[in-house]
Structures are given as C-alpha cells and as structure tokens.
Amino acid sequence: xxxxxxxxxxxxxxxxxxxxxxxxxxxxxxxxxxxxxxxxxxxxxxxxxxxxxxxxxxxxxxxxxxxxxxxxxxxxxxxxxxxxxxxxxxxxxxxxxxxxxxxxxxxxxxxxxxxxxxxxxxxxxxxxxxxxxxxxxxxxxxxxxxxxxxxxxxxxxxxxxxxxxxxxxxxxxxxxxxxxxxxxxxxxxxxxxxxxxxxxxxxxxxxxxxxxxxxxxxxxxxxxxxxxxxxxxxxxxxxxxxxxxxxxxxxxxxxxxxxxxxxxxxxxxxxxxxxxxxxxxxxxxxxxxxxxxxxxxxxxxxxxxxxxxxxxxxxxxxxxxxxx
Amino acid sequence: xxxxxxxxxxxxxxxxxxxxxxxxxxxxxxxxxxxxxxxxxxxxxxxxxxxxxxxxxxxxxxxxxxxxxxxxxxxxxxxxxxxxxxxxxxxxxxxxxxxxxxxxxxxxxxxxxxxxxxxxxxxxxxxxxxxxxxxxxxxxxxxxxxxxxxxxxxxxxxxxxxxxxxxxxxxxxxxxxxxxxxxxxxxxxxxxxxxxxxxxxxxxxxxxxxxxxxxxxxxxxxxxxxxxxxxxxxxxxxxxxxxxxxxxxxxxxxxxxxxxxxxxxxxxxxxxxxxxxxxxxxxxxxxxxxxxxxxxxxxxxxxxxxxxxxxxxxxxxxxxxxxxxxxxxxxx
Numbered sequence: 196x197x198x199x200x201x202x203x204x205x206x207x208x209x210x211x212x213x214x215x216x217x218x219x220x221x222x223x224x225x226x227x228x229x230x231x232x233x234x235x236x237x238x239x240x241x242x243x244x245x246x247x248x249x250x251x252x253x254x255x256x257x258x259x260x261x262x263x264x265x266x267x268x269x270x271x272x273x274x275x276x277x278x279x280x281x282x283x284x285x286x287x288x289x290x291x292x293x294x295x296x297x298x299x300x301x302x303x304x305x306x307x308x309x310x311x312x313x314x315x316x317x318x319x320x321x322x323x324x325x326x327x328x329x330x331x332x333x334x335x336x337x338x339x340x341x342x343x344x345x346x347x348x349x350x351x352x353x354x355x356x357x358x359x360x361x362x363x364x365x366x367x368x369x370x371x372x373x374x375x376x377x378x379x380x381x382x383x384x385x386x387x388x389x390x391x392x393x394x395x396x397x398x399x400x401x402x403x404x405x406x407x408x409x410x411x412x413x414x415x416x417x418x419x420x421x422x423x424x425x426x427x428x429x430x431x432x433x434x435x436x437x438x439x440x441x442x443x444x445x446x447x448x449x450x451x452x453x454x455x456x457x458x459x460x461x462x463x464x465x466x467x468x469x470x471x472x473x474x475x476x477x478x479x480x481x482x483x484x485x486x487x488x489x490x491x492x493x494x495x496x497x498x499x500x501x502x503x504x505x506x507x508x509x510x511x512x513x514x515x516x517x518x519x
Numbered sequence: 520x521x522x523x524x525x526x527x528x529x530x531x532x533x534x535x536x537x538x539x540x541x542x543x544x545x546x547x548x549x550x551x552x553x554x555x556x557x558x559x560x561x562x563x564x565x566x567x568x569x570x571x572x573x574x575x576x577x578x579x580x581x582x583x584x585x586x587x588x589x590x591x592x593x594x595x596x597x598x599x600x601x602x603x604x605x606x607x608x609x610x611x612x613x614x615x616x617x618x619x620x621x622x623x624x625x626x627x628x629x630x631x632x633x634x635x636x637x638x639x640x641x642x643x644x645x646x647x648x649x650x651x652x653x654x655x656x657x658x659x660x661x662x663x664x665x666x667x668x669x670x671x672x673x674x675x676x677x678x679x680x681x682x683x684x685x686x687x688x689x690x691x692x693x694x695x696x697x698x699x700x701x702x703x704x705x706x707x708x709x710x711x712x713x714x715x716x717x718x719x720x721x722x723x724x725x726x727x728x729x730x731x732x733x734x735x736x737x738x739x740x741x742x743x744x745x746x747x748x749x750x751x752x753x754x755x756x757x758x759x760x761x762x763x764x765x766x767x768x769x770x771x772x773x774x775x776x777x778x779x780x781x782x783x784x785x786x787x788x789x790x791x792x793x794x795x796x797x798x799x800x801x802x803x804x805x806x807x808x809x810x811x812x813x814x815x816x817x818x819x820x821x822x823x824x825x826x827x828x829x830x831x832x833x834x835x836x837x838x839x840x841x842x843x844x845x846x847x848x849x850x851x
Contacts, residue, residue, distance in 0.1 A: 236716065236718075350803060381783065382782060382783060382786040383804075385786035388788075389794075392794060392795055407715065407716060410787075410790050413791050451716055452745070453720075453723065454748075458750075458769075461727060461728075462720040464717065464720040464724055468687065469715075
C-alpha cells in the first residue's frame with residue numbers, strides 16, 4: 196500500500212463573486228522511500244497541492260472534495276489539533292526562502308529544541324544532542340558552535356541546510372520541499388540537492404519535490420507529475436517522461452529548454468500563456484495553446500489514459516504516441 | 520540609422536580596461552578599517568561587434584556591476600571604458616548622450632522596470648522624444664508600431680498599462696523600449712530569470728530575432744549556463760569581482776580550463792544525466808569585503824598551491840582561451 200495516497204482532490208478559493216478552482220481531480224500516490232517531483236509553471240497549482248496535504252492552505256482556500264490518505268487516515272477530514280501532530284512530525288516541509296522559515300530573533304538551537312519538544316517528551320540535553328547530530332548530518336561545519344548562531348549569521352546555503360536539519364529532527368517519513376533551491380546559486384543548489392538525495396536514500400524517506408526546473412527533477416526524482424491549470428496532465432517514471440513526453444504540454448516544455456545542440460537555433464515556444472484560474476477554457480485547458488488541438492478537445496475534460504508506464508490527460512495521446 | 524563609419528576590425532565595440540569598483544559601506548567613524556566592498560578588481564573585456572558576449576557567475580560576483588559600469592549607470596573607481604575606441608567613462612553626461620542612444624539596457628525584473636503610471640505607448644515614445652526631440656509625432660507613432668510588431672507585440676497594447684500584462688509580455692515591451700532608438704549594443708541583465716520556462720523560450724527567441732534583424736551586439740548576463748550555451752558566442756566567467764576565464768562558448772563547454780569554471784559546469788542540472796553527483800567546494804562563500812590574497816578563488820580551489828595564495832593570476836592565453844589560473848596547464 197502506498198504511504199500517501201491522494202484521491203480526486205479538489206481545492207477551491209471562494210471569492211466574492213466567483214469560486215476559483217485551484218486544484219481539480221488530483222490523484223496520485225507516494226510510496227515509502229519514493230522521490231516524486233511536481234512540476235509546472237507558476238499558477239499551475241503545484242504548491243497548493245503540497246500545502247493541502249499538510250492542511251496549510253491559506254484562507255479562503257478549502258478542500259472541496261477528495262481524500263488524502265496517510266498511514267490509513269484521511270488528512271482532509273482531520274481536526275486542526277490532530278493535524279498538528281502529523282505536520283512537522285510525520286510530514287515535514289521545506290520552503291523556498293529559508294529566511295521565511297527561520298525566526299530571525301532566535302538562535303538555531305532555540306528553534307531546533309522547540310521543534311523537538313513540541314513533538315517529543317524530551318529533555319533539553321537530549322534535544323541538543325539530537326540537534327547537533329542532525330546539523331552534522333546536513334554537513335554544517337562545527338555544529339556545536341553553529342547552534343548558537345542566529346540565522347543572519349549564516350549564508351544562504353547554510354540556512355537552507357539548517358532548515359533541512361530542522362525538518363529531519365522528528366525523523367519524518369515524508370519531506371515536502373517547495374522550490375528548495377530556487378533562491379540559491381547553482382553550485383549551492385548542487386550541494387543541497389545531492390544532500391537531499393542522500394538523506395532520502397539513507398533514511399528511506401519519501402520526498403515530494405516541487406519545482407519549475409525540469410532538469411533538477413530529472414536528477415533527483417524517480418517519478419514526476421506535470422501540472423497545468425490546476426490539473427495533473429501527465430505522470431509517470433521521470434526517465435520515461437523526459438525521454439518520451441506524451442502530453443503536448445510536457446512535450447512543449449521540454450522542447451522549450453535550451454540544451455546542448457540547440458545552440459544558435461530558435462527555441463520551440465509554446466504560444467500564449469497559462470490561463471488564469473478564473474478563465475480556464477472549457478474542455479482540455481491546454482487546447483488554445485496546443486499544436487494538435489481539434490474540435491474534440493474543446494468538448495470536455497479528457498480522462499487520464501495509460502500509455503506504457505505513463506498516464507496522460509490528452510484525447511490524442513494514443514494517436515500522437517503511435518505517430519512517433 | 521547608424522551613420523558612423525565602421526571602425527577598424529580590431530577595435531572592439533565595447534572595451535573595459537582594468538575596471539575597478541569599490542563600494543564604501545560607511546561603517547562607524549571609530550572603525551579604523553572602514554568596510555569596503557571590492558565589487559570589481561581589474562576586469563578587462565573586449566566585446567566584438569555582432570557577438571553575444573555572456574557574463575556568467577554566481578550572485579555577488581560583480582557581473583551586474585560590470586554591466587552597469589559599462590552603461591554609465593555607476594561610476595567606476597579605476598580603469599577605463601571604451602566604446603568604438605572612444606573613452607566614455609570620464610565623459611560628462613551631456614557628452615555621453617549620443618553614446619546612450621547606441622547603448623540600451625534590458626533589466627531582470629519586468630515588473631519593476633516599467634513605469635506603472637505610464638501607458639505602454641508613452642513608455643515606448645519616451646526614449647525617442649529624449650534622443651530625437653524634433654521627430655514629428657506621426658513618425659514617432661509609426662516607429663512605435665513598427666518596433667512593437669517586430670518583437671511580436673500587438674501595437675494596440677499602447678493604450679494599456681503595465682499591470683495588464685504578464686511577465687513575458689512585459690519583458691517583450693522592455694525589449695521594444697530598448698530597440699526604439701535603434702541601438703547597436705544592448706545589455707541584458709538576467710532578462711529571463713524571472714520568467715516561466717515556456718515564456719523564457721519566447722523572450723530568448725525575440726532577442727535572437729532582433730539580433731539577426733538589426734545586427735545587434737549583446738552583453739548578456741545570466742547565471743544559467745544552458746542559456747549561454749544556446750545563445751552566446753563568447754563567455755566570460757566571473758568570480759568575486761575578477762574574470763577567471765574568457766573563451767568561445769563552444770570551447771568553454773568542451774574544455775573548461777579554470778577550476779571554478781569546471782565546478783560551475785558540473786553543478787548545472789541537466790536533463791536526463793542521472794542523479795546529482797557533487798564535489799562540494801571547499802570552505803565557505805567569501806565576501807567581497809575581505810578578499811582572499813592572491814587568486815581570489817584559492818581558498819575554495821582543490822588545486823591551490825602556495826603560489827596561488829601570494830600572486831594574483833593574470834588573464835593569459837591558453838589554447839585560444841584566456842584563463843586566470845597559475846596551474847591551468849597541469850589541471851587539464
């Protein structure tokens with residue numbers, strides 16, 4: 196059985212006049228120790244999907260339907276109280292900006308001990324010992340001394356390492372990382388990403404990595420979900436999707452990337468922009484930008500079809516796959 | 520529109536010679552040693568006509584400072600800047616005006632670089648009115664329409680305001696603004712890093728088309744090496760205010776010579792190249808306030824020797840590239 200299973204999840208934001216549907220019919224599963232990537236452009240709903248798992252949707256957002264099953268319990272129906280015991284304990288989260296996560300007026304030590312004491316019956320000395328151990332694990336030099344530091348005394352990469360150490364304190368079974376390296380330089384990104392990869396493997400921990408960077412996803416995750424306008428348009432093994440994207444949107448995204456061999460040539464571009472949530476087109480949301488769109492595509496939202504080990508929400512996927 | 524004679528082939532279009540820039544951080548009056556950021560430490564580059572010169576490096580390496588110095592947006596502390604062989608860094612602002620027409624800039628954040636209170640039409644007309652005050656209104660309008668169409672924008676956007684547009688559209692408006700006065704040289708400072716992947720391709724294509732149609736020379740600043748590989752003719756790699764390697768794009772990607780360039784190349788995520796493997800850099804990210812002695816990269820370099828801690832390496836020729844490393848031969 197999957198560790199985390201999401202079934203037909205819907206999230207909406209009721210506004211004064213309309214209701215924005217941020218997520219529609221999102222279903223996926225995460226196995227123990229599996230590394231899953233969620234990619235998409237801004238506004239595709241990838242962060243909303245992650246936030247809804249740990250019930251961190253900001254108001255007026257609410258789960259409008261579906262189930263989030265974790266260790267046999269439905270997180271979507273859980274009380275705030277019960278959720279607090281899961282969040283930060285069994286499921287931890289890492290955000291894009293470490294300065295947003297860390298309290299600027301508290302030392303690293305205070306913040307780490309606080310987390311441990313909130314979730315465990317534990318003494319200060321024992322908590323401190325665990326904190327040092329975790330800092331060492333994320334390759335922070337001289338961790339005993341670093342405990343006494345304030346966040347501003349650390350570099351950007353160090354801060355993100357501290358955030359990861361805090362996420363690891365309670366030995367969670369899932370870490371959700373929302374663009375954890377977007378604000379960092381490439382050499383630091385490489386360090387953080389290989390660290391997270393090692394940690395997931397050594398602890399058999401599951402990872403949900405949210406990013407817009409397909410290259411990062413391809414180097415970290417085993418499976419990937421591609422989102423567009425609040426829906427999953429394609430999912431499957433990362434290597435398969437990178438090699439043979441089935442949905443025209445995924446195909447367009449991959450072809451839009453500058454790479455070895457594209458030098459000097461025009462890049463493939465997807466015309467137009469992703470629709471705003473209040474003006475999602477009828478039928479397949481991608482049809483106005485799709486080079487293969489036909490009349491059928493405007494009629495109704497396509498179902499997920501299976502092609503090999505991939506699932507793809509496109510009426511013409513089978514046709515397109517055979518045409519290649 | 521350019522009427523000036525073509526310079527002899529050897530003269531680079533834009534050249535910097537040993538440019539230095541120090542930023543005074545103030546500090547307290549009782550501090551014996553006032554904190555000074557050494558943003559640029561003797562950077563010399565020559566940008567040839569018609570090429571796309573890319574500057575890469577991580578945040579704080581001075582790539583934007585160099586671009587802004589070239590554009591005359593900040594004054595350099597030492598060194599010289601030449602445009603078509605004429606020195607421009609010491610010119611008073613009035614004498615600089617004709618150069619300003621020929622050099623234009625595109626900024627990173629299209630949300631901050633367009634005036635929210637001006638219609639697109641007004642934004643685009645402004646550079647023309649400044650540089651060609653006598654141009655008849657009809658010509659101004661024609662020109663706006665022509666440039667807008669050439670970058671794939673609908674000319675009817677003119678009546679609207681920046682907030683009505685998406686990031687990619689705004690960046691295309693910024694490009695149009697830069698092209699209004701028919702420049703020869705365009706500096707683009709991270710023009711696509713604030714945009715989504717599919718939009719990045721649109722903007723890069725527009726920039727490439729403009730280059731081909733108008734014979735532009737670009738100085739393109741980015742931290743994204745895959746964009747450099749796609750777009751650039753030559754590349755300068757910067758680290759902590761100094762140039763460590765300058766080379767043809769193909770050569771740099773085929774055979775990086777400087778140890779920092781190698782680490783940088785290894786760190787770029789690539790599609791389908793297997794899991795991240797990473798050789799961590801030694802030490803910590805240094806600040807430009809207290810620069811390391813000798814080669815600024817030595818505390819983090821796996822090949823550093825005693826010589827590197829004492830002697831600043833100069834850029835020198837090596838197999839057609841230019842490298843600032845004492846040990847570049849041995850490393851290869």
